[in-house]
Amino acid sequence: MLRAHSVADVRRAESLAMAQLPDGALMQRAAAGLAAAVTDLLGGTYGRRVVLLVGAGDNGGDALWAGARLAGRGAHVEALLLSDRVHDEGLAALRRAGGLVREDLDGLAAGADVVLDGIVGIGGRPGLRPDAVAALDRFPGVPVVAVDVPSGVDVDTGRLDGPHVRADLTVTFGTHKAAHLIDPASMASGALHLVDLGLDPFLEHAAPVVEALQPDDVRALLPRPGPDAQKYTRGVVGVRAGSGTYPGAALLAVAGATSGLVGMVRYVGPDAVADTVRTAHPEVVGAGRVQAWVVGPGGGDDGAQMLAEARADDVPLVVDADALRHVDGPLPGCVLTPHAGELSAMLDVERTEVEAAPLRFVREAAGRWDCVVLLKGHHTLVADPRGRVRVTTTGVPWLATAGAGDVLSGLVGSLLAAGLDSYDAASVGSWLHGAAATQASGGGPLTAGRVAVQIPRLLRELLAGLG
Numbered sequence: 282m283l284r285a286h287s288v289a290d291v292r293r294a295e296s297l298a299m300a301q302l303p304d305g306a307l308m309q310r311a312a313a314g315l316a317a318a319v320t321d322l323l324g325g326t327y328g329r330r331v332v333l334l335v336g337a338g339d340n341g342g343d344a345l346w347a348g349a350r351l352a353g354r355g356a357h358v359e360a361l362l363l364s365d366r367v368h369d370e371g372l373a374a375l376r377r378a379g380g381l382v383r384e385d386l387d388g389l390a391a392g393a394d395v396v397l398d399g400i401v402g403i404g405g406r407p408g409l410r411p412d413a414v415a416a417l418d419r420f421p422g423v424p425v426v427a428v429d430v431p432s433g434v435d436v437d438t439g440r441l442d443g444p445h446v447r448a449d450l451t452v453t454f455g456t457h458k459a460a461h462l463i464d465p466a467s468m469a470s471g472a473l474h475l476v477d478l479g480l481d482p483f484l485e486h487a488a489p490v491v492e493a494l495q496p497d498d499v500r501a502l503l504p505r506p507g508p509d510a511q512k513y514t515r516g517v518v519g520v521r522a523g524s525g526t527y528p529g530a531a532l533l534a535v536a537g538a539t540s541g542l543v544g545m546v547r548y549v550g551p552d553a554v555a556d557t558v559r560t561a562h563p564e565v566v567g568a569g570r571v572q573a574w575v576v577g578p579g580g581g582d583d584g585a586q587m588l589a590e591a592r593a594d595d596v597p598l599v600v601d602a603d604a605l606r607h608v609d610g611p612l613p614g615c616v617l618t619p620h621a622g623e624l625s626a627m628l629d630v631e632r633t634e635v636e637a638a639p640l641r642f643v644r645e646a647a648g649r650w651d652c653v654v655l656l657k658g659h660h661t662l663v664a665d666p667r668g669r670v671r672v673t674t675t676g677v678p679w680l681a682t683a684g685a686g687d688v689l690s691g692l693v694g695s696l697l698a699a700g701l702d703s704y705d706a707a708s709v710g711s712w713l714h715g716a717a718a719t720q721a722s723g724g725g726p727l728t729a730g731r732v733a734v735q736i737p738r739l740l741r742e743l744l745a746g747l748g
């Protein structure tokens with residue numbers, strides 16, 4: 282499991298670790314890891330031009346010490362100081378190693394092979410001062426490596442408030458921070474590289490702000506048929522989706538549900554849609570007992586009735602699309618799967634507010650409806666009413682395509698029916714959906730149906746221990 286911790290917990294862990302180590306040891310570990318990652322990015326050091334943007338705190342200290350290491354290996358390193366007081370020892374080390382130090386932009390070289398953002402780290406307030414913005418503007422198109430976090434983002438929430446660094450790579454220390462994973466800041470973090478500082482023993486009891494499933498976690502959670510499996514014991518999922526206006530949504534939700542994770546899939550909907558579903562998926566049967574219902578994709582005006590009928594069975598639900606606006610009270614054990622627009626309507630706030638603070642609103646929704654809420658986005662968030670949050674880091678932008686949400690709801694429903702709890706079903710379903718999309722895309726466009734078709738192949742690889 283990949284975990285992101287709060288600034289307060291990181292600081293606590295760092296001070297516990299520091300108490301057991303010689304002075305400056307943690308910063309040296311950070312700087313060594315940073316210098317190694319920059320060397321990898323540049324494919325070497327000799328003759329490479331490195332610019333350091335250095336703020337007042339220890340984040341600037343990391344940049345200076347890493348700059349000293351790079352200069353010692355033949356890089357041409359220039360530091361721009363953005364404060365009157367910067368890390369003294371780091372500055373002295375850079376000078377000793379032959380690095381150049383500038384106090385304003387005028388003296389700085391015109392070009393660079395990489396810019397290191399050591400403006401602020403976990404001690405930074407959101408936003409950047411004009412001198413930092415001007416310095417960044419000086420190097421258009423040059424790769425930026427953020428030290429610990431892209432400066433200017435809100436580290437614990439992932440919110441943006443004013444100018445901020447857009448990194449190609451973020452080299453972080455000890456543990457991940459929420460801003461690396463949570464939108465919109467995650468989009469400013471670029472690729473992530475974690476340098477181990479030995480903090481894990483001191484973070485053991487700290488609840489992560491957010492965590493991200495990894496292939497091993499998903500593999501461990503996947504339902505598998507036992508030797509005595511029967512179709513009913515593996516779980517039966519029911520889909521109430523589609524209408525005369527949107528028959529395709531039923532097909533796609535059923536396609537997501539027929540990924541092989543359950544023993545049987547039922548479909549209930551208008552006769553004409555049911556005929557189409559059974560033609561495409563002959564194994565699908567009609568009404569009967571289920572362990573979970575998927576309700577709402579393409580439901581149009583029937584959303585309220587679909588939800589009421591599914592609720593009557595008293596089994597866990599996945600509530601999506603046209604059924605979401607009819608949720609009028611707590612739904613323990615269920616999963617709601619809104620996108621930002623649907624969640625904003627449910628919470629009666631502007632869509633832009635949800636997009637600016639998805640972590641806040643997904644938590645609020647999970648508390649309000651006493652169930653798991655899966656907020657779809659670039660990095661989908663899954664929150665439970667206890668305040669736990671998982672983020673999905675699989676997927677590709679090509680997945681932003683009509684019908685992809687229908688496939689996801691069917692897939693999550695099948696995991697619920699197979700016996701996963703609502704938090705695991707939603708987060709594992711979202712992980713699989715993103716990973717299947719990445720495989721199916723192969724770097725190019727894809728359609729929702731292709732994602733569904735890819736799921737069994739992805740499951741096969743996961744179960745075989747690949748990936």
Ligand SMILES: NC(=O)C1=CN([C@@H]2O[C@H](COP(=O)(O)OP(=O)(O)OC[C@H]3O[C@@H](n4cnc5c(N)ncnc54)[C@H](O)[C@@H]3O)[C@@H](O)[C@H]2O)[C@@H](O)CC1
Binds near residue numbers: 295308343401410
């Ligand atoms: N504490 C530790 O043991 C370690 C810390 N490390 C580094 O230390 C960093 C934290 O250092 P600090 O606590 O000194 O804090 P920062 O380096 O994040 O910055 C704090 C300083 O920046 C100023 N500042 C805050 N917001 C600003 C803004 N928006 N624009 C300009 N200036 C702003 C503050 O007044 C303060 O002087 C970490 O992110 C990491 O890079 C690493 O060296 C690893 C070890």
Ligand SMILES: [K+]
Binds near residue numbers: 400401402
């Ligand atoms: K930084």
